[in-house]
Amino acid sequence: MAFVEIQNLSVAFGRSPALRGINLAVERGEAVGLVGESGCGKSITWLAALGLLPSLATVRGSVRIDGTEILGAPKARLEPVRGGRIAMIFQDPAASLNPVHRIGRQIGEALGLHRGMTGERAKAEVIRLMDQVGIPDAKNRINAYPHELSGGQNQRVMIAMALAGQPELLVADEPTTALDVTIQAQILDLLTTLRRDTGMALVLISHDLGVVSETCSRIAVMYAGRIVEEAPSGQIFTHPNHPYTRGLMGALPPLSGARHRLVAIPGSVPEAAQMPQGCAFAPRCSAATGRCTEVDPVPLPLTQDHSAACIHARPYAQAGQPLHHHAATTRERAMQ
Amino acid sequence: MNAGTADLLEARDLARSYTVRRGLLGRPTLVRAVDGVSLTVARGETLGLVGESGCGKSTTARLVLGIEPTDTGSVTFDGGAMPRSGTAAWAHLRRRMQMVYQDPLAALDRRLTVGVQIAEPLDIHRIGTAAEREERVAAVMAEVGLQPHHAARHPQSLSGGQRQRAVIARALVTNPELLVCDEPISALDVSIQALVLNLLGDLQERLKMGMLFVSHDLRAVRQISQRVAVMYLGRIVEEGDPDAVLHDPAHPYTQALVSAIPHPGKTTTRVILQGDPPNPANRPTGCAFHPRCPVATPTCRTQAPELKPRRSDGRRVACHVAHGEAAAARAPASLETC
Numbered sequence: 001m002a003f004v005e006i007q008n009l010s011v012a013f014g015r016s017p018a019l020r021g022i023n024l025a026v027e028r029g030e031a032v033g034l035v036g037e038s039g040c041g042k043s044i045t046w047l048a049a050l051g052l053l054p055s056l057a058t059v060r061g062s063v064r065i066d067g068t069e070i071l072g073a074p075k076a077r078l079e080p081v082r083g084g085r086i087a088m089i090f091q092d093p094a095a096s097l098n099p100v101h102r103i104g105r106q107i108g109e110a111l112g113l114h115r116g117m118t119g120e121r122a123k124a125e126v127i128r129l130m131d132q133v134g135i136p137d138a139k140n141r142i143n144a145y146p147h148e149l150s151g152g153q154n155q156r157v158m159i160a161m162a163l164a165g166q167p168e169l170l171v172a173d174e175p176t177t178a179l180d181v182t183i184q185a186q187i188l189d190l191l192t193t194l195r196r197d198t199g200m201a202l203v204l205i206s207h208d209l210g211v212v213s214e215t216c217s218r219i220a221v222m223y224a225g226r227i228v229e230e231a232p233s234g235q236i237f238t239h240p241n242h243p244y245t246r247g248l249m250g251a252l253p254p255l256s257g258a259r260h261r262l263v264a265i266p267g268s269v270p271e272a273a274q275m276p277q278g279c280a281f282a283p284r285c286s287a288a289t290g291r292c293t294e295v296d297p298v299p300l301p302l303t304q305d306h307s308a309a310c311i312h313a314r315p316y317a318q319a320g321q322p323l324h325h326h327a328a329t330t331r332e333r334a335m336q
Numbered sequence: 337m338n339a340g341t342a343d344l345l346e347a348r349d350l351a352r353s354y355t356v357r358r359g360l361l362g363r364p365t366l367v368r369a370v371d372g373v374s375l376t377v378a379r380g381e382t383l384g385l386v387g388e389s390g391c392g393k394s395t396t397a398r399l400v401l402g403i404e405p406t407d408t409g410s411v412t413f414d415g416g417a418m419p420r421s422g423t424a425a426w427a428h429l430r431r432r433m434q435m436v437y438q439d440p441l442a443a444l445d446r447r448l449t450v451g452v453q454i455a456e457p458l459d460i461h462r463i464g465t466a467a468e469r470e471e472r473v474a475a476v477m478a479e480v481g482l483q484p485h486h487a488a489r490h491p492q493s494l495s496g497g498q499r500q501r502a503v504i505a506r507a508l509v510t511n512p513e514l515l516v517c518d519e520p521i522s523a524l525d526v527s528i529q530a531l532v533l534n535l536l537g538d539l540q541e542r543l544k545m546g547m548l549f550v551s552h553d554l555r556a557v558r559q560i561s562q563r564v565a566v567m568y569l570g571r572i573v574e575e576g577d578p579d580a581v582l583h584d585p586a587h588p589y590t591q592a593l594v595s596a597i598p599h600p601g602k603t604t605t606r607v608i609l610q611g612d613p614p615n616p617a618n619r620p621t622g623c624a625f626h627p628r629c630p631v632a633t634p635t636c637r638t639q640a641p642e643l644k645p646r647r648s649d650g651r652r653v654a655c656h657v658a659h660g661e662a663a664a665a666r667a668p669a670s671l672e673t674c
């Protein structure tokens with residue numbers, strides 16, 4: 001059983017569907033990347049899973065932690081999970097650090113909340129956490145205010161706060177988007193080191209395929225409220241199957257070789273209130289056929305660990321593995 | 337018009353400082369945002385300007401357009417000295433040099449339709465009759481890939497890509513010879529970035545504009561520029577052909593920058609810089625990069641390196657070690673850890 005098992009998770013705001021059936025599992029200690037363009041539902045997947053969406057959102061489906069359902073669970077069951085077993089670094093840094101409190105106090109509060117630590121013990125642990133996330137001179141820096149630190153250091157403080165509850169899973173939502181590339185490299189390196197040292201799992205949310213591919217072993221590509229492709233990082237790049245994934249890669253300017261026109265994806269992401277008929281990507285898809293506007297494709301396996309939600313995706317053979325025949329039959333059945 | 341090889345834009349030794357106060361009671365300190373920058377842009381050429389946040393890219397962009405006065409240094413546009421900002425001569429020149437800003441939503445007025453805003457420069461410069469303006473707006477909208485019905489929309493009801501197209505259309509409506517783009521794609525999604533990069537590349541080729549393309553994204557800069565300048569703390573530290581700079585960076589800062597580019601499927605080791613980005617209010621002595629530089633030598637702490645061509649291949653770089661004037665503190669090979 002996976003540590004976190006999200007099944008058929010859907011979210012709607014009024015009549016607008018924002019998530020349309022997400023299935024995602026995170027194993028213990030694993031690093032999963034969630035990529036996609038703005039508005040595709042990366043953040044609300046985890047906000048919904050952790051019960052953090054406003055009440056006007058309709059949330060359906062199932063989210064199990066170690067087999068225990070937490071979707072719609074009473075507070076008593078949810079509280080130890082949020083910030084405890086699963087910690088989240090939110091996308092909006094301004095909303096997460098309090099500008100008028102010293103950073104040491106803010107990390108200390110997280111320790112009190114999740115581990116009941118106070119006083120000198122808490123202070124020692126705050127310093128240890130700050131050391132662990134690479135904030136130099138932690139003993140003195142505990143008295144600093146967020147505005148006295150750089151963006152990268154504040155991001156480290158947020159990671160320290162997330163680590164305070166000794167989480168089994170850290171969900172980091174665009175943790176490096178606001179940072180310079182050299183600082184981004186430091187933070188990604190830190191997340192990888194922490195995962196190795198603590199054994200926690202990591203979900204890295206980013207709009208940057210490069211960022212997730214380097215940090216994560218498995219990648220889920222989202223489009224319009226759905227996971228359209230999922231595979232080990234290596235395979236996403238050697239065998240991208242969904243036209244949207246291929247589009248994302250074609251859109252990335254190459255670092256070497258001849259400079260050619262980029263293959264841009266025409267049009268823009270559909271608005272939730274106006275989801276296209278059939279495949280949501282059809283209006284922008286260069287491979288679309290007539291059937292694409294009739295069938296709404298669901299993710300189906302192409303190999304043992306690679307799946308795509310496209311009616312034209314075909315199972316393929318991998319070195320050392322037979323063709324996924326079972327996958328082929330499931331696909332055909334689902335297409336009826 | 338001054339055709340031929342003469343540079344469209346030439347900036348020499350630009351410097352600009354700001355007085356900033358840290359906190360309410362803090363003492364005012366001087367921030368040298370731009371500290372001796374020289375650059376040129378020829379017609380039909382794109383110069384990419386890269387560097388970390390706060391290194392002075394946007395300030396440089398404002399200085400070359402005369403939006404802000406320089407403390408020292410000079411700007412020449414099409415062979416003539418840049419008129420003082422705010423004067424009639426400067427306003428007249430502005431139609432020939434336009435700017436595209438980073439945040440399309442902030443650059444547009446929420447209360448006005450995009451059609452009206454695209455026409456604005458024509459109204460300001462009193463170009464053409466009402467009918468001609470309308471025609472020009474329609475043409476430029478088509479050029480950037482907006483549909484006619486978008487003209488009646490307000491910015492907030494357009495997608496991010498559409499907004500940035502509207503901003504570009506507004507900049508292009510006067511047929512400028514120089515386009516300064518300050519992070520024109522940073523606020524956009526990857527697929528939209530590709531559209532805008534293609535668009536800018538096409539437009540530039542067709543219209544033979546000179547372009548200054550400011551970005552922190554080296555990929556985008558390589559895609560669109562014929563030359564790239566790397567800035568660090570108010571100065572240009574390296575300049576050259578984008579491929580040469582990307583594949584064989586000469587300056588240790590460029591080396592770190594290049595190796596930090598996230599890359600799908602990347603497996604190579606990377607230089608991880610220690611320490612934080614520098615504080616421009618407290619510029620380190622000597623080479624400003626020395627506190628973070630993995631190969632700094634004692635000379636670096638006291639002497640500022642000069643930007644000059646490297647003897648071997650003419651690459652312009654400002655680094656004692658790259659010029660062979662000081663031996664690297666440690667062999668670079670042993671630094672490629674991570």
Ligand SMILES: Nc1ncnc2c1ncn2[C@@H]1O[C@H](COP(=O)(O)OP(=O)(O)OP(=O)(O)O)[C@@H](O)[C@H]1O
Pocket residue numbers: 013018036037038039040041042043044045054091207272
């Ligand atoms: N509170 C809300 N009320 C209404 N709609 C919402 C709300 N929160 C999110 N949405 C909508 O849900 C969709 C998914 O939003 P989400 O924040 O998950 O996107 P994202 O993939 O994280 O994008 P980004 O990369 O911009 O952070 C968007 O269309 C968004 O407008």
Ligand SMILES: Nc1ncnc2c1ncn2[C@@H]1O[C@H](COP(=O)(O)OP(=O)(O)OP(=O)(O)O)[C@@H](O)[C@H]1O
Pocket residue numbers: 354355356367368369370387388389390391392393394395396552616
């Ligand atoms: N109007 C101003 N008043 C005071 N300081 C300023 C002003 N404009 C810029 N600065 C300072 O000058 C330095 C350079 O700023 P600039 O905006 O040019 O950097 P940048 O390279 O464009 O950064 P970014 O990538 O974040 O846009 C920064 O330290 C900034 O805080």
Ligand code: SF4
Pocket residue numbers: 242243244279280281282283285286287288289292297309310311312313
């Ligand atoms: S189902 Fe059709 S429209 Fe959708 S991604 Fe596949 S080919 Fe394109």
Ligand code: SF4
Pocket residue numbers: 587588589623624625626629630631632633636641654655656657658
């Ligand atoms: S001059 Fe010295 S400190 Fe500066 S980049 Fe070169 S080696 Fe590093």
Ligand SMILES: [Mg+2]
Pocket residue numbers: 042043044091173
């Ligand atoms: Mg988000």
Ligand SMILES: [Mg+2]
Pocket residue numbers: 393394395518
């Ligand atoms: Mg800027």
